[in-house]
Amino acid sequence: MNARKCFLITLYICSTLMIASCQLGRNIIYPGVVFDISQIGDAPPFAAGERIRQGENYSQEIQFDFRQGANSFKTSIQLLLLIRKPYREITIDKMIYSSELGSGTFLENAIFELPNSISSVGLSPGEYFGMNGFFWTSELRSTDRRKQMPLINFQRVFPLAKPDDQFIMNITINYHFESEPQQIQSNDYLVRAVEGHYVSPFQF
Amino acid sequence: MGDTAETQMQFLMDAVALGESLEGYERGAIADQLRIAREHFDLEGLFTKDEGFMNEDLRDFMNLKEDGTMNYDIRELNRTNGWTEIASFGAQYHQTEAGQYLNAKFVNVDGREVVINYQREVVTTYPDRGTYNYVEGTLRSSILDGGHRLYDMLPYDRLMDDLGYEVVLRYNINAEHIPNSQLWPRRN
Numbered sequence: 001m002n003a004r005k006c007f008l009i010t011l012y013i014c015s016t017l018m019i020a021s022c023q024l025g026r027n028i029i030y031p032g033v034v035f036d037i038s039q040i041g042d043a044p045p046f047a048a049g050e051r052i053r054q055g056e057n058y059s060q061e062i063q064f065d066f067r068q069g070a071n072s073f074k075t076s077i078q079l080l081l082l083i084r085k086p087y088r089e090i091t092i093d094k095m096i097y098s099s100e101l102g103s104g105t106f107l108e109n110a111i112f113e114l115p116n117s118i119s120s121v122g123l124s125p126g127e128y129f130g131m132n133g134f135f136w137t138s139e140l141r142s143t144d145r146r147k148q149m150p151l152i153n154f155q156r157v158f159p160l161a162k163p164d165d166q167f168i169m170n171i172t173i174n175y176h177f178e179s180e181p182q183q184i185q186s187n188d189y190l191v192r193a194v195e196g197h198y199v200s201p202f203q204f
Numbered sequence: 205m206g207d208t209a210e211t212q213m214q215f216l217m218d219a220v221a222l223g224e225s226l227e228g229y230e231r232g233a234i235a236d237q238l239r240i241a242r243e244h245f246d247l248e249g250l251f252t253k254d255e256g257f258m259n260e261d262l263r264d265f266m267n268l269k270e271d272g273t274m275n276y277d278i279r280e281l282n283r284t285n286g287w288t289e290i291a292s293f294g295a296q297y298h299q300t301e302a303g304q305y306l307n308a309k310f311v312n313v314d315g316r317e318v319v320i321n322y323q324r325e326v327v328t329t330y331p332d333r334g335t336y337n338y339v340e341g342t343l344r345s346s347i348l349d350g351g352h353r354l355y356d357m358l359p360y361d362r363l364m365d366d367l368g369y370e371v372v373l374r375y376n377i378n379a380e381h382i383p384n385s386q387l388w389p390r391r392n
Contacts (some may be wrong), residue, residue: 036282048323069289069383076386123323140389185381194283203294203311203341
């Protein structure tokens with residue numbers, strides 16, 4: 001690494017830390033408001049093994065996992081499936097949200113390929129975790145690069161939300177597996193707005 | 205906490221022994237009390253006296269959840285509860301046994317650290333498991349021979365050597381600033 005590059009990296013790190021430490025970086029290098037989103041009510045477990053063990057206890061076959069990392073402006077919405085047949089394809093016909101602070105569409109007409117093999121011991125990419133007549137996966141391969149599962153900046157979705165605000169968001173998803181009939185699932189989520197803060201990337 | 209490392213060590217050993225004899229939220233409450241006290245730890249003295257206790261017994265105990273277990277659910281690891289998932293670059297020490305999808309690392313403002321694999325399950329075994337942090341990781345404390353390096357990173361390296369693990373550092377080289385969990389289901 002030459003001296004000029006070393007200097008620029010050092011300058012970048014120092015200026016980033018300086019901006020972060022005096023809050024000037026709010027909404028520039030870290031989001032001013034972050035959103036915790038959790039399903040209301042008796043939600044099934046997320047962990048694959050536990051979900052399969054408790055398969056009979058919950059009829060809900062689709063779950064959403066909302067993940068927003070440190071200093072990240074965007075939240076990824078991931079789909080977790082626990083189904084009774086190892087389908088090869090799911091189509092999200094429509095995924096819409098509504099709340100007192102706004103409503104809209106997250107995704108529509110998106111086709112995802114599902115895993116094509118089954119494992120009952122561990123789990124590798126491209127496999128379902130299958131046991132006791134249930135099949136778990138969170139792995140979706142989109143056939144259209146423009147129609148991935150959403151990556152949402154919720155500060156833009158809910159621009160009026162302030163730290164400590166709480167409200168309900170409903171997500172309704174119309175979907176079908178392969179050529180089977182369309183199904184509709186609707187769930188309420190508690191959205192909690194939290195003050196954002198800069199998180200050091202050096203927490204090894 | 206006592207003033208000397210010896211007094212502190214005795215206090216911490218007694219607290220862990222008491223905690224281990226209890227169950228559930230009572231055990232979790234003791235771990236929580238120790239986390240509140242961590243800023244008063246004489247880390248240099250304590251590590252000099254008994255690195256094994258500091259690096260394994262106490263670290264593991266202080267990493268416990270409120271219910272006294274390690275049964276963390278990824279949904280609980282949110283900002284409201286003090287948790288943040290850090291970027292791929294910061295999670296590089298926890299990927300030795302991860303497959304194509306790297307593990308996600310969550311840190312709490314109180315020092316706890318939890319690693320979750322892409323099946324949304326807690327990784328509880330070395331070398332990839334989360335290890336409690338006595339000192340918050342920053343540029344100074346992690347790189348420039350500060351407390352995080354001395355009392356969290358180097359003791360971990362020594363423990364892995366003792367246990368015979370060869371730790372493989374991995375992060376998403378094209379997305380080092382993105383949390384690993386955001387890349388889990390995206391194969392394209």
